Amino acid sequence: MMFVQPEAAPSWRDHDLRLVPAALAAWGGTLAGLRLGWWAAEVFGVVAAVLSAVLLARRRGRWVGAAGALLVLGLVVALPTAWRIRGAEQDTLGQAAAHGVTATLRVEVTERPRPIHSAGYADQQAGTRSVVIDARVESATVDGRAVDSTGRVLLLAPVAGWGDLLPGQEVTASGRLAPARGGELTAAVVYLQGAPVGVTRAPWWQRAAAALRAGLHELCAVLPEEPAGLLPGLVLGDTSALPEQVEQEFTESGLTHLMAVSGGNVAIICGAVLLLCRLLRIGPRVSAVAAGLCLGGFLILVGPAPSVLRAGVMGGVALLALALGRRGSALPALAFSVCVLVAWDPVMAADFGFALSVFATAGLVLLAPRWADSLVRRGIPPGYAEGIAVPLAAFVVTAPVIAGMAGTVSLVSVVTNVLAAPVVAPVTVLGVLATVVGPWWPGAGHVLVHLADPEARWLITVARHGARAPGAVLAWPGGWWGGVCAAGVLVVVVVAFRFRRARLLVAMGLAAVLLIVVPPRVLSPGWPPKGWAMVECDVGQGDAVVLATAEPGRAVVVDTGPEPGPVDECLRRLGVERIPLLVLSHLHADHIGGLPSVFDGRAVGAIAVGPGRAPAWAWQQVSQEAATHHVPLLELSDGQRLDWPGLSLDVLGPRYVTARAAALQDGTMINNSSVVLRATTAAGRVLLTGDVELAAQADLLAEGVDLHADVLKVPHHGSRYSLPQFLEAVGARAAMISVGAGNSYGHPAKSTVDVLGTLGVLVTRTDVDGDTAVLPGDGGPAVARRGEPRGPPR
Numbered sequence: 001m002m003f004v005q006p007e008a009a010p011s012w013r014d015h016d017l018r019l020v021p022a023a024l025a026a027w028g029g030t031l032a033g034l035r036l037g038w039w040a041a042e043v044f045g046v047v048a049a050v051l052s053a054v055l056l057a058r059r060r061g062r063w064v065g066a067a068g069a070l071l072v073l074g075l076v077v078a079l080p081t082a083w084r085i086r087g088a089e090q091d092t093l094g095q096a097a098a099h100g101v102t103a104t105l106r107v108e109v110t111e112r113p114r115p116i117h118s119a120g121y122a123d124q125q126a127g128t129r130s131v132v133i134d135a136r137v138e139s140a141t142v143d144g145r146a147v148d149s150t151g152r153v154l155l156l157a158p159v160a161g162w163g164d165l166l167p168g169q170e171v172t173a174s175g176r177l178a179p180a181r182g183g184e185l186t187a188a189v190v191y192l193q194g195a196p197v198g199v200t201r202a203p204w205w206q207r208a209a210a211a212l213r214a215g216l217h218e219l220c221a222v223l224p225e226e227p228a229g230l231l232p233g234l235v236l237g238d239t240s241a242l243p244e245q246v247e248q249e250f251t252e253s254g255l256t257h258l259m260a261v262s263g264g265n266v267a268i269i270c271g272a273v274l275l276l277c278r279l280l281r282i283g284p285r286v287s288a289v290a291a292g293l294c295l296g297g298f299l300i301l302v303g304p305a306p307s308v309l310r311a312g313v314m315g316g317v318a319l320l321a322l323a324l325g326r327r328g329s330a331l332p333a334l335a336f337s338v339c340v341l342v343a344w345d346p347v348m349a350a351d352f353g354f355a356l357s358v359f360a361t362a363g364l365v366l367l368a369p370r371w372a373d374s375l376v377r378r379g380i381p382p383g384y385a386e387g388i389a390v391p392l393a394a395f396v397v398t399a400p401v402i403a404g405m406a407g408t409v410s411l412v413s414v415v416t417n418v419l420a421a422p423v424v425a426p427v428t429v430l431g432v433l434a435t436v437v438g439p440w441w442p443g444a445g446h447v448l449v450h451l452a453d454p455e456a457r458w459l460i461t462v463a464r465h466g467a468r469a470p471g472a473v474l475a476w477p478g479g480w481w482g483g484v485c486a487a488g489v490l491v492v493v494v495v496a497f498r499f500r501r502a503r504l505l506v507a508m509g510l511a512a513v514l515l516i517v518v519p520p521r522v523l524s525p526g527w528p529p530k531g532w533a534m535v536e537c538d539v540g541q542g543d544a545v546v547l548a549t550a551e552p553g554r555a556v557v558v559d560t561g562p563e564p565g566p567v568d569e570c571l572r573r574l575g576v577e578r579i580p581l582l583v584l585s586h587l588h589a590d591h592i593g594g595l596p597s598v599f600d601g602r603a604v605g606a607i608a609v610g611p612g613r614a615p616a617w618a619w620q621q622v623s624q625e626a627a628t629h630h631v632p633l634l635e636l637s638d639g640q641r642l643d644w645p646g647l648s649l650d651v652l653g654p655r656y657v658t659a660r661a662a663a664l665q666d667g668t669m670i671n672n673s674s675v676v677l678r679a680t681t682a683a684g685r686v687l688l689t690g691d692v693e694l695a696a697q698a699d700l701l702a703e704g705v706d707l708h709a710d711v712l713k714v715p716h717h718g719s720r721y722s723l724p725q726f727l728e729a730v731g732a733r734a735a736m737i738s739v740g741a742g743n744s745y746g747h748p749a750k751s752t753v754d755v756l757g758t759l760g761v762l763v764t765r766t767d768v769d770g771d772t773a774v775l776p777g778d779g780g781p782a783v784a785r786r787g788e789p790r791g792p793p794r
Contacts, residue, residue: 045078120589404483718748
């Protein structure tokens with residue numbers, strides 16, 4: 001966004017602060033009511049009203065209007081807002097939800113369904129299996145009895161049949177009620193199983209917007225997978241086609257806000273219209289009307305979610321105030337927007353996104369112009385000064401909120417946002433034009449999409465390198481205290497920089513903190529340990545093992561984890577560039593989900609599998625991936641031996657797997673068809689067991705197979721389906737369990753860990769130790785832990 005700078009940026013005294021107390025009263029009172037109860041909002045509102053009455057009695061000139069606004073907002077918080085919160089707390093459906101009863105509801109959909117992405121597990125493919133739908137109750141029946149409720153409900157439904165619903169449609173839904181999370185004015189959560197019934201027709205504008213969104217996806221099909229998935233996210237906030245790895249990279253590099261409809265999106269759209277009107281010498285009033293019409297159309301296109309409305313109001317207010325050269329009116333307009341939005345939907349007061357929008361807009365209005373002017377006075381060209389000031393101001397004012405919300409601070413956010421800033425506006429405008437033009441002129445739509453392709457690729461490149469920078473994300477205390485601490489640090493730094501003598505001390509202090517806090521590996525990498533022979537990668541609830549050869553950068557990989565990203569990060573940390581063989585022990589999702597990311601920047605010689613071909617979707621996915629990268633598919637069978645310099649693999653199993661059994665969909669049978677390997681490495685023997693369970697372990701014991709190894713990759717994430725005789729027969733000195741933090745399967749089982757402890761085996765767990773390496777030691781294999789386990793599944 002470009003500032004119009006005919007004059008110097010206004011000082012603090014030039015801003016009209018009279019509506020700020022009213023905005024704070026509305027926001028604070030509503031937040032208190034949502035968090036503490038309706039009575040807190042009433043008390044807060046009454047106190048604000050009394051205070052404003054005192055100020056009105058004194059009649060202090062220009063502050064009379066401020067006192068009047070505070071009186072109105074105090075009464076709004078004390079009466080209608082407090083009673084709306086009370087009504088939600090005492091809703092009949094909410095009381096029934098406490099007992100987990102079933103209900104049949106007639107509801108009106110108020111927002112577009114939001115997909116829930118789930119990592120793959122067992123025979124369940126990763127992806128979107130369910131959606132969340134916000135709805136308003138028209139009528140309700142609980143256990144065959146009609147109840148009086150007109151509140152909000154949250155529907156958790158299968159994606160089939162429910163994922164295509166549009167705002168404004170009415171539908172009958174039946175399911176089990178559950179209590180809603182507090183502070184959201186939601187009466188209950190409804191878990192649905194069947195298909196929707198009695199679906200009405202959506203309004204014509206919603207159908208038209210849905211057709212335009214679908215058209216953009218069709219136009220983007222001519223692009224490679226990553227840009228094709230990113231462009232709808234940048235334009236419409238639709239990340240349904242975006243690869244999971246790219247989405248994670250945007251999050252870690254501080255660019256995730258680009259993929260959500262925010263004030264930036266609408267500001268760019270309105271800014272383009274205002275610029276065109278200025279070139280055509282159209283007056284400011286007509287220009288503002290034209291920008292407002294485009295803003296309204298854009299809001300309909302992306303959907304009527306509260307976050308979209310918030311973004312439209314905040315972004316539109318900020319851009320119009322700045323573009324029309326009335327910076328002094330920007331702050332009261334922002335305060336007025338806060339009052340209106342909180343009164344219209346009290347839930348926004350407790351929404352982190354709302355706080356981010358308010359603070360970002362305030363930073364744009366109050367800080368960015370002044371900082372840009374300061375940089376210009378120091379000789380930096382205006383365009384570059386604004387390009388630096390905007391993301392820096394946004395980072396400073398939103399960092400405390402993000403730190404408290406996520407428990408992390410991105411150290412590369414400012415740099416990545418500065419690098420991304422030049423292309424955000426062009427790619428957004430091109431995407432919107434393609435969306436609007438495409439249905440009537442497909443050729444022009446394809447041209448516009450191709451023009452947006454380089455910008456989308458640049459953003460992906462910036463996000464990828466930012467996410468992979470050492471120490472890109474710094475851990476920070478979460479919650480309110482973390483946010484307050486971050487805000488305190490920023491205030492001290494900003495205030496200190498206003499004094500010349502303090503600048504040097506602040507700079508020295510920041511340098512010292514960075515040297516102490518930033519992980520030591522940034523300055524002196526301590527991972528991977530020198531001479532590593534095997535690494536169990538921490539990929540969450542799944543498996544991924546890397547076996548080194550005698551050639552640097554060349555390693556064999558066994559399994560790839562449940563999703564793209566984690567295994568790629570592990571391989572990059574290890575410096576693996578060539579993979580002569582990628583073995584998939586079996587075709588469960590938590591072992592093949594990361595397959596696409598293994599090919600990212602690496603040469604793969606072949607993919608090896610066992611006799612299993614189930615589940616069918618997994619075999620098709622593996623086959624397509626191999627065909628896409630022109631990599632041969634090999635089938636391993638027991639008795640085979642594979643050799644590389646410094647590494648050899650002996651195939652020990654599976655045993656007794658017939659062609660019919662290999663095609664069965666039974667999860668236990670698929671586990672028992674896992675390829676079992678004995679690897680001979682520089683650190684000794686390693687037994688890789690996939691997910692073999694009791695029957696397969698018994699087969700190996702019955703055949704008298706030589707299972708002895710120095711290191712055991714514990715079967716099936718340490719589940720209880722492990723024979724003590726099998727674990728004893730291995731005779732390992734170290735046992736490695738690949739398991740996700742906070743998993744819902746109870747892995748690893750206490751019984752399995754206890755047996756290993758009784759045998760005197762050193763047990764490591766990726767949910768506790770992170771990436772774990774095996775390397776040669778004086779008296780046998782040694783174990784090194786990276787110590788940064790991945791968090792619980794999302």
